[in-house]
Amino acid sequence: MLKSLKQLWGILTKLDKRKVIYVLILVVGMAFIESAGVISIMPFLAVLSNPAIVETVPILKILQEYSGAKNSQQVVIYLGSISFIIVVFSAFLKIITQYAVNRFASLQRHYFSSRLLKIYLQQNYEFFIQRNSASLIKNVLSEVDQLIWSMILPALSMLSYGLVLIAMIGILLLYNPIIALGTAGTLAFFYITIYVLVKKKLSKIGQEFTQANKERYQNCQEALAGIKDVIINNAKQGYIDQFETSSRVFARHIATRDTLGQVPLNIIETVGYGCLIGLAMLLVVLGKDVSEILPVLGLYGFAAYRMLPAAQNIYRAISQIKFSQQVLNILIPEFDLEKEKSSKDLINHAASLEFEQTIRLENISFAYPNYPDKPVLCDINLEIKKNTSIGIIGKSGSGKSTLMDIMLGLLTPQHGKIYIDNRELNESNIREWRNLVGYVPQFIYLANKSVAENIAFGVPKSEIDIEQVKYASKLAQIDEFIMQNLNNGYDEIIGEKGVMLSGGQRQRIGIARALYKKPEVLFLDEVTSSLDAETANLVFESIKNIGKTIILISHKHFEILYVDKKILLG
Ligand SMILES: Nc1ncnc2c1ncn2[C@@H]1O[C@H](COP(=O)(O)OP(=O)(O)OP(=O)(O)O)[C@@H](O)[C@H]1O
Ligand SMILES: [Mg+2]
Structure with a gap:
């Protein structure tokens, strides 16, 4: 008592x-x-x-x-x-x-x-x-x-x-x-x-x-x-x-x-x-x-x-x-x-982070906290130059998404470090890093909000740059669908979890969301799995043309051809 x-x-x-x-x-x-x-x-x-x-x-x-x-x-x-x-x-x-x-x-x-x-x-x-x-x-x-x-x-x-x-x-x-x-x-x-x-x-x-x-x-x-x-x-x-x-x-x-x-x-x-x-x-x-x-x-x-x-x-x-x-x-x-x-928060307001040259992974090893004895990644080394693209390939379950989560700073490896232009990625600069990256996950989460709010995710409605939303949607090949098929265009509420959309449409909204941020680095985790070959090609052409650093996971042969370098896991 x-x-x-x-x-x-x-x-x-x-x-x-x-x-x-x-x-x-x-x-x-x-x-x-x-x-x-x-x-x-x-x-x-x-x-x-x-x-x-x-x-x-x-x-x-x-x-x-x-x-x-x-x-x-x-x-x-x-x-x-x-x-x-x-x-x-x-x-x-x-x-x-x-x-x-x-x-x-x-x-x-x-x-x-x-x-x-x-x-x-x-x-x-x-x-x-x-x-x-x-x-x-x-x-x-x-x-x-x-x-x-x-x-x-x-x-x-x-x-x-x-x-x-x-x-x-x-x-x-x-x-x-x-x-x-x-x-x-x-x-x-x-x-x-x-x-x-x-x-x-x-x-x-x-x-x-x-x-x-x-x-x-x-x-x-x-x-x-x-x-x-x-x-x-x-x-x-x-x-x-x-x-x-x-x-x-x-x-x-x-x-x-x-x-x-x-x-x-x-x-x-x-x-x-x-x-x-x-x-x-x-x-x-x-x-x-x-x-x-x-x-x-x-x-x-x-x-x-x-x-x-x-x-x-x-x-x-x-x-x-x-x-x-x-x-x-x-x-x-x-x-x-x-x-x-x-x-921890006390040190979370530190200096800015610049990305001008390389992203470098050094001896990265990782196991999920609930399975500490089963390492998913062992001793991964990788260097990605600015404005190049890299494809992460490997069997299902080989740790591709995990590696991406580590690079995004979502997961912390037990061993090894990530350097952005020779500056170690850590708690103090992770927020800055997230401002530089755009991420399209394997499963897109959509909120019960308008298309525009879903693309400019987390931005207050009054501060959304609608021109930027449209630009990102065009690159993601989804602008036409929104303008022609949705009654209220960008203001259409797309329902909880986006149930009003097809799998491929959801993926393209996800891509538009990542591009809205004008990211320096684009992380794509099997983003075209629900797209037909023609649409997928159009998406890739436009993404490639904006000339950013791209890190992509894919099983599709043609997508791998787009990248400058590959890393095989598993
Ligand atoms: N939250 C978790 N807890 C424990 N183990 C996990 C967790 N998430 C993933 N794993 C394990 O980590 C391994 C790698 O998973 P990951 O999602 O990185 O694979 P992947 O290469 O992206 O596979 P796919 O191509 O099927 O998406 C898998 O064996 C999986 O079982
Ligand atoms: Mg995966």
Whole structure:
């Protein structure tokens, strides 16, 4: 429990911590004023039932003298008014506090989500090849919610009610130690026993809940992203069933958690009510007078009435935190990535990079992080002169795309170095290098945006140079199609993943995207695999004519003829 709170504190930024403290102060203040409202009813009731008490209790005596009340009747009116004012004030403060807490929680969710997405986007490409995108999306959108609603808010409520409870016990101790300790002891015993009984269960269903949430996201993402394969392979029902299974576990466990959080209140209310009636009966049987019974009952009732919600809220908060512990186990390593990254980022704003002569690869060896013992590339040496072209050839799986990813700085080789004009390619100049290169991957990703936005990828709409978009499209042999076949030309939205386009059209959009950047070096990974020979030839002629450095992967014989030099892998 304490460990969880400490971990939780650890992932907050300085600003977050400050905000938590402000909200906490407000929540505690509110809880105290609320309690004061209830406490203020006590003297009012006491004087009401026994006016003579004014003479015996010093504080009431002082009040009478200070307010100039002539008799106990007037004292009752004063006490009633004070109590009412406090209750009104506490209602007012409650509205403000609720707004502050809601605002804090919602904005905190926004900060955490944005922060986490930023952390993810700052990671190297190697991070993403090892991670599943559905689980990253889940962390940003769902686990962060969980962190707010099931950890931070309960922690706040636990702390504030904890303080109220301590204060309540303190006041009651002054007033009547036996009743204070008796009520507090009974409540503590009761809640601790229940907590010990349900702790394991909460932890277990919490874990299952987290797992179910992960599966929910994964099923949804897989089914919708691979819809064509899902339909063809009659896999729809399978996905629906899997989703329903995890979604049901997810829902059921929330219900169990909430019930386990509420149950003690129902039990203790019943038991407490029974005790009060029993006590009243006992006092009657013992022949006590009603005026004697009422204050004693009132006191026990009051103590329980005030302590119970506090104890209940603390218990519920603790059970929620226990249930959601897994979220911390998931999110803490993710937020830790921020610390590792920020130290690297410091050196990420270094000097510019020029490419005037050569790209040189020296003794490059690489193995994927998940298969460190299976090297894909061993000791590769290569020199590429500016404005020449090189073809990387080799069997499928021989490491061609991997080599390209290394040259693009997406993957970092375990051994060897890359030099651009004798300057080593590293973290400090990789951004500059990416400004110089254009890359057409084997599988083109298209966003659910207009053709122009897909070609000028990542450029804000208002800053797109439409002439450059058209120029790049002409070189890629796609301009004619866009102008003649699409209703809105370059403004046509091409649908998620470009489902409105043929394979070859998508490839040509990919080529236009790379050319839009006016790159010094063009990386092409089997970019004409879906094009007919005639179109492919036209594309190559125009690319060749712009006279840039070209690094190309191909299986096609005619494409290899275009290049000045070849390297065979595998
Ligand atoms: N993310 C990854 N994790 C582990 N191994 C990988 C990963 N990606 C690729 N590999 C392995 O690396 C080897 C080289 O893959 P690569 O994609 O570079 O081949 P390729 O030469 O481009 O093949 P193709 O012509 O089929 O595109 C393959 O054996 C593949 O199994
Ligand atoms: Mg490949």
